[in-house]
Amino acid sequence: MNLLLFGPPGAGKGTQAKLLSKRKNLIHVSTGDLLRETASKTTPIAKKLKNFMEKGDLVPDQMVIEIIKNEIQNLKKLKKSGFLIDGFPRTLVQAKSLETMLENIKEALEKVILIEVDSKKLIHRLTGRRVCENCKAIFHKDSLKKSSCPHCHSPLDQRTDDQIQFIQKRLSIYEKTTKPILQFYEAKNLVQKVKGEGDVEEVYQKIINA
Numbered sequence: 001m002n003l004l005l006f007g008p009p010g011a012g013k014g015t016q017a018k019l020l021s022k023r024k025n026l027i028h029v030s031t032g033d034l035l036r037e038t039a040s041k042t043t044p045i046a047k048k049l050k051n052f053m054e055k056g057d058l059v060p061d062q063m064v065i066e067i068i069k070n071e072i073q074n075l076k077k078l079k080k081s082g083f084l085i086d087g088f089p090r091t092l093v094q095a096k097s098l099e100t101m102l103e104n105i106k107e108a109l110e111k112v113i114l115i116e117v118d119s120k121k122l123i124h125r126l127t128g129r130r131v132c133e134n135c136k137a138i139f140h141k142d143s144l145k146k147s148s149c150p151h152c153h154s155p156l157d158q159r160t161d162d163q164i165q166f167i168q169k170r171l172s173i174y175e176k177t178t179k180p181i182l183q184f185y186e187a188k189n190l191v192q193k194v195k196g197e198g199d200v201e202e203v204y205q206k207i208i209n210a
């Protein structure tokens, strides 16, 4: 099963991708995670990446494609039941490049799951999102009893790009640049819509049903 999780920032792609990959033995490829890891180093490229990411801008196509290329090439070597990509593609250039990368390893996407959530809910989710600095688990501040991670007790962080001015920019980039790619996948009859409202397990079940 080769899947793409698609949707606006805050739709729950990362959370669902973590669950799906664990329970269904899929390789999880997240450009957001890969880019954050690369940006946390002390290299010249890390500084460039941070400049784009912290302000909620898209990282230029060539940089993202370069970073995801190795992951895609390695997919075949890992003995899993399939893969799950989240956060990529975000532009038409990336979508076409992903198709070529997959053709080169004789793989293809079987479904694109579009997780839909209304924009008021997205803003509420993103402004309240907290991420454990150690285990990277994701929470909403309203569901936390303490200010530390309920799993490993490490401090929780708020992503710089989860501030309202950057959230608005990210949502607008999604509408203008990323959402139109759906037509590319609709033409291939791959898109299945899922309502991303409700709790994590409810949304998970909807994805499984889809």
Ligand code: AMP
Binding pocket: 009, 031, 032, 033, 035, 052, 053, 054, 056, 057, 058, 059, 060, 064, 086, 087, 088, 089, 090, 091, 094, 161, 170
């Ligand atoms: P995410 O964790 O998916 O919300 O991604 C966080 C940030 O990483 C985005 O706001 C972008 O700055 C950058 N990013 C992630 N994936 C891509 C991509 N496919 N193309 C360009 N920038 C990306």
